[in-house]
Amino acid sequence: MTGLGFKTVLIANRGEIALRVQRACRTLGLRTVVVHSEADADALAVRQADMALCIGPANAAASYLNQEAILLAAELSGAEAVHPGYGFLSENAAFAARVEAAGLVFIGPPAAAIRMMGDKVAAKQAMRAAGVPCVPGPDTALPEDPAALQALAAAIGYPVIVKAAGGGGGRGMRVVRAAAELLEALAVTREEARRAFGNPEVYLEKFLTAPRHVEIQVLADHYGQAVWLGSRDCSLQRRHQKILEEAPAPGIDPQLLAEIGAACTAACRAIGYRGLGTFEFLVEDGAFYFIEMNTRVQVEHCVTEMTTGIDLVQQQIRVAGGARLAWTQAEVPGFGHAFECRINAENPKTFAPSPGVITQWDLPGGPGVRVDSHARAGFVVAPHYDSMIAKLIVHGDSRAEALARLRIALDEMQVSGIETNLPLHRQLAADAGFAAGGVDIHYLERWLQQDGRA
Amino acid sequence: MPFQHVAEISAWLAGSDITRLELSGPEGVVRLGQEVAPATPASVAVRSAGVGVFLHRHPLSTAAFVAPGARVAAGQMVGLLQVGVLLMPVLAPSAGLAVGYLVPHGQIVGFGVAVLTLESLPQEACA
Numbered sequence: 001m002t003g004l005g006f007k008t009v010l011i012a013n014r015g016e017i018a019l020r021v022q023r024a025c026r027t028l029g030l031r032t033v034v035v036h037s038e039a040d041a042d043a044l045a046v047r048q049a050d051m052a053l054c055i056g057p058a059n060a061a062a063s064y065l066n067q068e069a070i071l072l073a074a075e076l077s078g079a080e081a082v083h084p085g086y087g088f089l090s091e092n093a094a095f096a097a098r099v100e101a102a103g104l105v106f107i108g109p110p111a112a113a114i115r116m117m118g119d120k121v122a123a124k125q126a127m128r129a130a131g132v133p134c135v136p137g138p139d140t141a142l143p144e145d146p147a148a149l150q151a152l153a154a155a156i157g158y159p160v161i162v163k164a165a166g167g168g169g170g171r172g173m174r175v176v177r178a179a180a181e182l183l184e185a186l187a188v189t190r191e192e193a194r195r196a197f198g199n200p201e202v203y204l205e206k207f208l209t210a211p212r213h214v215e216i217q218v219l220a221d222h223y224g225q226a227v228w229l230g231s232r233d234c235s236l237q238r239r240h241q242k243i244l245e246e247a248p249a250p251g252i253d254p255q256l257l258a259e260i261g262a263a264c265t266a267a268c269r270a271i272g273y274r275g276l277g278t279f280e281f282l283v284e285d286g287a288f289y290f291i292e293m294n295t296r297v298q299v300e301h302c303v304t305e306m307t308t309g310i311d312l313v314q315q316q317i318r319v320a321g322g323a324r325l326a327w328t329q330a331e332v333p334g335f336g337h338a339f340e341c342r343i344n345a346e347n348p349k350t351f352a353p354s355p356g357v358i359t360q361w362d363l364p365g366g367p368g369v370r371v372d373s374h375a376r377a378g379f380v381v382a383p384h385y386d387s388m389i390a391k392l393i394v395h396g397d398s399r400a401e402a403l404a405r406l407r408i409a410l411d412e413m414q415v416s417g418i419e420t421n422l423p424l425h426r427q428l429a430a431d432a433g434f435a436a437g438g439v440d441i442h443y444l445e446r447w448l449q450q451d452g453r454a
Numbered sequence: 455m456p457f458q459h460v461a462e463i464s465a466w467l468a469g470s471d472i473t474r475l476e477l478s479g480p481e482g483v484v485r486l487g488q489e490v491a492p493a494t495p496a497s498v499a500v501r502s503a504g505v506g507v508f509l510h511r512h513p514l515s516t517a518a519f520v521a522p523g524a525r526v527a528a529g530q531m532v533g534l535l536q537v538g539v540l541l542m543p544v545l546a547p548s549a550g551l552a553v554g555y556l557v558p559h560g561q562i563v564g565f566g567v568a569v570l571t572l573e574s575l576p577q578e579a580c581a
Contacts, residue, residue, distance in 0.1 A: 038566055054564030055505055069565070072505045072537060076562045 004321025006080035013085030166197030170240020250437035359417030
């Protein structure tokens with residue numbers, strides 16, 4: 001008996017997260033059904049699944065994004081719940097609604113919450129209403145009148161940023177440094193947004209020049225209970241893609257963090273949120289500004305697992321199955337410091353993907369070292385998907401101890417046959433600015449530029 | 455020039471898998487080649503086009519669509535894929551002799567799963 005509302009979970013994802021979800025299911029005594037593409041027929045998660053079903057060819061549009069095939073696989077296999085992992089269909093409100101309409105449990109928030117957070121304007125309105133601090137700028141549709149637009153931007157103060165309401169993850173945005181550029185930037189971003197997201201709506205915000213990226217992990221149940229599980233700093237990014245994350249975010253006033261955390265859990269209750277979620281903030285001059293909420297498990301959830309001792313994916317499945325939160329806010333543990341490096345199959349200088357066969361796969365070990373990966377020696381890195389092949393996670397009592405473990409673990413990890421970004425991670429781990437903590441979101445790109453890289 | 459040896463070299467070539475040979479000398483160039491008949495695979499698999507339940511026979515029938523050893527025409531229905539309430543035909547991609555079903559009647563199958571093996575017909579039968 002699992003005590004949950006389901007016994008079989010269909011895992012609609014691939015790579016390390018499919019394995020991660022499968023492990024969490026097993027700890028709860030749940031049966032797993034793994035759906036996969038032809039290219040992933042030999043994947044570890046597929047081999048270890050209680051039942052595996054190929055749902056389409058390598059092309060994700062015909063397999064991992066094929067809603068009909070996934071729902072059919074769930075029906076045929078007797079799965080009662082669907083875990084979407086991250087990426088693919090994880091933040092697709094229509095899919096979540098279809099899963100629930102089919103009488104299955106979507107392991108994630110209600111479709112309405114996904115839809116609201118997917119619309120950045122609606123999300124900002126909801127956050128403001130719940131008392132979460134937001135970037136200065138109106139949370140309503142922009143006026144059509146050019147003079148009114150100019151007045152609005154002037155009131156916010158240049159530089160401003162034009163963002164697509166349907167965008168996210170760094171797509172559909174444009175910085176405007178002077179009034180003369182405003183109208184053209186709005187027109188171009190609107191057109192891009194219409195083409196890329198099917199929604200031409202854009203909004204205007206103050207552009208922060210050197211912020212940090214700090215996020216708050218939340219977990220909410222069906223009964224109006226929500227806790228926040230600490231902070232993460234994900235400022236080391238290249239082209240809006242996170243490379244190296246840590247928990248907690250260094251150098252943030254604990255009192256301020258507690259206030260922000262409390263505002264996040266209040267927002268969860270206000271919008272009827274449940275499951276795992278992440279509130280992403282820009283932090284500049286000691287102030288937090290909400291940018292977006294991710295309504296799924298995140299790649300970097302592991303650093304929070306290391307600093308709380310909580311299996312987040314297991315808890316996500318438990319609350320989806322109707323369980324109550326296991327802790328009050330005061331009981332949420334927090335100890336030490338953790339880092340996570342995203343190990344990608346790519347050239348460390350040009351960042352060009354490097355698919356191929358892994359011939360050597362030596363993993364690091366020792367206290368506080370964890371590797372989440374679906375790869376192994378002989379594994380073929382397919383060109384069809386994301387290039388991440390492993391997450392190297394370390395924990396220590398202090399940031400200094402965790403960083404020392406990170407450096408050793410990065411040296412121990414040896415991968416041959418393909419190129420990886422391990423050399424880049426080794427350089428970052430040895431960098432004085434990073435070691436000091438609290439770098440801004442442009443730090444890595446400046447660093448790469450000075451190093452003559454893309 | 456080695457014209458007097460052409461017949462001899464041709465005989466050697468025929469016994470090898472060399473498809474083209476070029477000899478050049480002061481008197482000219484000789485090119486010899488042989489055409490290799492395209493290899494016909496000994497067997498071909500009929501594969502499922504999607505996720506569903508594979509049926510050897512129609513739900514209202516007791517007879518399977520094909521019996522082992524039966525001759526199957528290209529495009530002939532050899533099974534059904536039940537997708538929800540729909541019954542989708544599973545068709546032979548080419549003509550052949552049915553060897554046998556590879557999955558039991560009523561089994562859940564995924565995309566690309568081989569459900570039936572067809573043995574290629576003898577060469578003369580193809581003409």
